[in-house]
Amino acid sequence: DGWETRRRRGASADHPWPTDDDHDWALVRLGAPGVIRGIVVDTAHFRGNYPQAVSVEGTSVPGSPSPAELLGDDVKWTTLVPRTPVGGHAANGFAVSVEQRFTHLRVNQHPDGGIARLRVHGEVVPDPAWLTALGTFDVVALENGGRAEDASDRFYSPASNTIQPGRSRKMDDGWETRRRRDRGNDWISYRLTAQALIRALEIDTAYLKGNSAGWASVSVRDGEGGAWTQILPRTRLQPDTDHRFVLPAPAVATHARVDIYPDGGISRLRLFGSLTETGAAELTARHQELGG
Structure with missing residues (x-):
């Protein structure tokens, strides 16, 4: 093999x-x-x-x-x-x-x-010229330089599954947490490709039928020490469904966080937006520094 x-x-x-x-x-x-x-x-x-x-x-x-x-x-x-x-x-x-x-x-x-x-x-380390030419793209996707920084639970599968390319093809191709017996909730925090302007998002629960999260919210912040601002309030999720949301106003961010209530799983998180001038400049400088 x-x-x-x-x-x-x-x-x-x-x-x-x-x-x-x-x-x-x-x-x-x-x-x-x-x-x-x-x-x-x-x-x-x-x-x-x-x-x-x-x-x-x-x-x-x-x-x-x-x-x-x-x-x-x-x-x-x-x-x-x-x-x-x-x-x-x-x-x-x-x-x-x-x-x-x-x-x-x-x-x-x-x-x-x-x-x-x-x-x-x-x-x-993505090519900034390609992302700039695209305009709008998934600013948290692994293939575009996003990454999962931390998560409350990694019992069944890694949090990075939620930003893998394509839709989930089976239950363990997403992120599922163990069953909570307290009054807390589970979450994942992410670092975006670079500073970006987010306009829409998707939360997909593909293949999670009896164990999808019941509700979810999404928050963002700009900078390491910035305050978290909720861009999607706590919203009911359906099993095995791709949920799409257009934001009422664009949000500037370098980090994002998805909270699920109380536990369960999601298969993918997509944050659609474009690089800010600051984000594009920082990404270009990093690309050149590394010989890209």
Whole structure:
């Protein structure tokens, strides 16, 4: 259920072992460009056929380059994980400290073997020119640089599921909390792509039929120390339904929070708006700083 390569052989029976330069590799396009903080090379179930060592390189190439273009002499690759021995049937984790925006990886097995899963953790850094050209977009979406910062409950699923691309395809593809036995409520807080002007929002409870949240409210704030302002009052939610709301007035924000009452789940939160001049300038500066 992973990627396993054929066994490399040397030139002859007298020299059956591959040379140090012989190795297998794979090119990977990241789901979204960004700064990489950690990489996991998981060799689960590869017990006698895992690679002796792995290395990982990264590059940033605009557009949609072909494999041949990525392997061209003009493409600069940066080492993120140097050649390092790994264990079999194990999640081999590596911290990455390169402060740069990447779009593609080259994963190397030395000399051959198998990798079950590759996990790349980091922060999405979107192209500000693209978002500005779009005008209105989902300013909390993971693919646009939004992120879930904190949540009251992660018992069944991560809060970041609520800002994944597309609609939820099954119950555990959203966010569901354990059952509350007190008088509190559950919530998620988010950081937006950058300072934005929000005009509309969606709360989707797709596939949550007997365990969707009963009610929800949405609040925003501008800046780390700003006060929370409610833009959607506590509103009744229906199971397995996409709820859409147009705000009576646009709201300027850098952060958002959804509260559900008393518990349950939502599958997606969408906040539609556009970057302010300040937000666009900050995003452009970050993009340039990271080599975008």
